Amino acid sequence: MNAAIVDDMADECEILRSLLKQYEETERQTIHITEFHSGSQLLADYIPGSYDVVFMDIFLNNENGVDCALKLRQLDEKVNLIFLTTSSEFGVKSYDVRAADYIVKPATLEKLSRALHYCKIAEPVSDPSVSVITKNQPLEISLSCILYADYQNRCACVHLKDCLVPVSGSFAELSEQLTVYPQFMSCFKGVVVNLKEVRELAADSLILKNGERLPISRRLQKQVQQQRLSLSAGSLRGDEI
Missing domain, CATH: 3.40.50.2300 (Response regulator)
Known part of the structure; x- marks a missing residue:
């Protein structure tokens, strides 16, 4: 707590x-x-x-x-x-x-x-999360709340649906935590996206459900598309991530 x-x-x-x-x-x-x-x-x-x-x-x-x-x-x-x-x-x-x-x-x-x-203190739930340090305080972030993570102004950041969380430590460490889960992939240098939040794949960018655009490396386009299809198939089967 x-x-x-x-x-x-x-x-x-x-x-x-x-x-x-x-x-x-x-x-x-x-x-x-x-x-x-x-x-x-x-x-x-x-x-x-x-x-x-x-x-x-x-x-x-x-x-x-x-x-x-x-x-x-x-x-x-x-x-x-x-x-x-x-x-x-x-x-x-x-x-x-x-x-x-x-x-x-x-x-x-x-x-x-x-x-x-x-008080209504939430008990630990099965919804996966990542543990980060922000402003010298530990914070558990549910994966379902994350849009993407990136590296900007010499700081690793997690973009949530309602705010941005600056994270202590390297972006590589943050990326490693996220990409353990199949819905997270690197789409560009310094950017890891939650594929569940992607609405469509454009020629040179990913368009999120909230309208934001993220750059995508040409060499990763096919891999990202295949992983999106795999996630969709898993959802239809009722697979848990």
Whole structure:
């Protein structure tokens, strides 16, 4: 589970971090924790799916935690939100952003466990995924969400249906992870495409279902076409990839 703590008080962050570590040991569930000392820090370059749960303090220095949560909800509809507050009177505000629960400070393991119980943390599924590091944080990306990967501005990038994810490490390492799966192929130097997202093969490019065009090497055209046909045949047979 990836968790973010948004609180401008360092001691409060430390308390919650300690409780999460206790929860981790009790539930035998690995938790990766990232701290932010303002809502704007969290929201800057936010990537949907980065966190399973965000603990948001309502009273932030020069910021309103509810307003920050509203902006976060616009960016990520699925992330679980848990408010941290000094008074239960603010609990009603949690409904505006579909928060899972709120914790009245001081936080305790009991309160934390109750709040996490209300969260919808996805269990590991059979849908294959790749593990990457982005902005010093681990991220699992489902293959079905990937359009293609490429190398630009000296950085390996994964293009999803709704955003772009810069990835630490070499493009060769990323390509190796992806091309283990038959729906991913190199179509050009520095470009690996998800063939399931290809609408048609043009003379010198691949046209994706969303209208984007990717270059294709002439020497790889036949191979790409054969692999697309193979994937289509497999789908008709009901084969799993």
